[in-house]
Amino acid sequence: MRVLRGRAASIEADRRVIRELLEAAGEERDPGVRVWTPHRQLAFGRRDTNEAGYEKARRVAEGRGFPALSRNVGGRAVAYTGRTLAFAHAIPIDDPRTGLGERYDGATARVKRALADCAVAVERGEPPNSFCPGAHSLSSDGKVVGIAQRITSRAALVSGIVVVTDREEIAGVLSPVYDALSIPFDPVSVGSVAQAGGPDDPERVARAIEGELVGDDRIEVERIDG
Numbered sequence: 078m079r080v081l082r083g084r085a086a087s088i089e090a091d092r093r094v095i096r097e098l099l100e101a102a103g104e105e106r107d108p109g110v111r112v113w114t115p116h117r118q119l120a121f122g123r124r125d126t127n128e129a130g131y132e133k134a135r136r137v138a139e140g141r142g143f144p145a146l147s148r149n150v151g152g153r154a155v156a157y158t159g160r161t162l163a164f165a166h167a168i169p170i171d172d173p174r175t176g177l178g179e180r181y182d183g184a185t186a187r188v189k190r191a192l193a194d195c196a197v198a199v200e201r202g203e204p205p206n207s208f209c210p211g212a213h214s215l216s217s218d219g220k221v222v223g224i225a226q227r228i229t230s231r232a233a234l235v236s237g238i239v240v241v242t243d244r245e246e247i248a249g250v251l252s253p254v255y256d257a258l259s260i261p262f263d264p265v266s267v268g269s270v271a272q273a274g275g276p277d278d279p280e281r282v283a284r285a286i287e288g289e290l291v292g293d294d295r296i297e298v299e300r301i302d303g
Contacts, residue, residue, distance in 0.1 A: 078294035079109035080287065083301035088116045088146060094301060095165050095234070102167035103231030109167045110290045112283040117159040119143040119250060122152045122209070125258055134257035141250045149227060153209040154254055155238050156247045160279050162239035166290050173228045181213050184224055184235045187289035189215060194285045197275035206263040208251050219244065219268020239286065242277040244269040
């Protein structure tokens with residue numbers, strides 16, 4: 078199992094790392110895991126880019142110091158402060174029509190166990206009017222984790238966001254962004270690992286999640302130093 082650690086020099090370089098991770102899973106049948114803290118940014122979903130208020134939302138995000146970009150995975154806008162975690166698990170597959178639910182269930186269970194190891198009890202589901210609303214979320218006094226999935230003909234990328242700390246800052250930028258997009262959003266719905274009684278150290282949480290995603294596989298660690 079390839080395990081990538083670290084952050085690339087730029088947002089685009091970081092995105093290339095994930096594209097290459099997915100390609101290696103599909104072409105070389107080489108699974109991989111990455112858990113890291115992306116650069117500060119606000120990532121819009123594909124649906125957001127079609128909203129009438131999208132350009133205003135971009136200006137709002139960038140005016141608050143969050144570089145704006147669009148992403149291929151996931152639904153609505155999410156914010157990363159530089160201490161917010163992302164995870165990606167690239168899995169070789171043989172049939173893109175099967176296994177979707179099993180992969181979601183597996184990732185949800187693994188992240189839930191990892192957070193339990195960090196003294197945080199989360200449950201499936203999310204409060205009303207959460208950021209990036211979806212069926213595959215984990216909450217503890219607010220939404221803490223969101224999970225998405227991208228599928229190609231030969232590989233699946235199960236990925237997600239974990240709010241470790243900075244919930245007030247995340248809520249503070251998402252509130253006007255969602256307002257510009259005319260999407261209901263309740264700032265109180267944002268939770269965090271720290272608020273739920275866990276550590277505010279992203280590295281500690283990252284290694285716990287990485288361990289669960291890797292399982293018993295033998296790992297080959299590759300450093301990404303930007």
